[in-house]
Amino acid sequence: MPGLLRGVARTAVVAGTATAVSKRVSRRQAGRWAQQDSAGTPAEPPPGYGAPPPPESSMEGRIAQLKDLADLKAQGVLSDAEFEAQKSRLLNS
Numbered sequence: 001m002p003g004l005l006r007g008v009a010r011t012a013v014v015a016g017t018a019t020a021v022s023k024r025v026s027r028r029q030a031g032r033w034a035q036q037d038s039a040g041t042p043a044e045p046p047p048g049y050g051a052p053p054p055p056e057s058s059m060e061g062r063i064a065q066l067k068d069l070a071d072l073k074a075q076g077v078l079s080d081a082e083f084e085a086q087k088s089r090l091l092n093s
Contacts, residue, residue, distance in 0.1 A: 009077040013086055016065055020093060065090055 066087065073083040 005075075006077050009072045010082075013065075013069065013072070013078075016068075017086075017089065017093075020061070020065075020090075024093070062090060 069078065069083055069086050069090070072078045073080070078086070
């Protein structure tokens with residue numbers, strides 16, 4: 001059972017990280033398109049790309065993910081090394 005729980009926890013952490021990275025890539029690409037469009041004729045961004053979320057929600061999301069990581073570490077699901085690796089990855093993004 002602990003192995004299964006650890007696997008589920010890792011999947012949750014990876015999924016959260018993948019979501020954050022995906023949103024970041026989308027915002028960066030939308031910004032690049034906006035720069036290209038401003039050099040030529042102004043156009044609307046492609047569908048599905050909205051304005052980036054305010055910085056507060058980004059910080060709140062990171063805080064929530066850090067709390068989740070701390071809970072997983074306290075439950076013994078994540079080792080100290082895994083926790084530190086995920087924490088540094090989250091803080092450096």
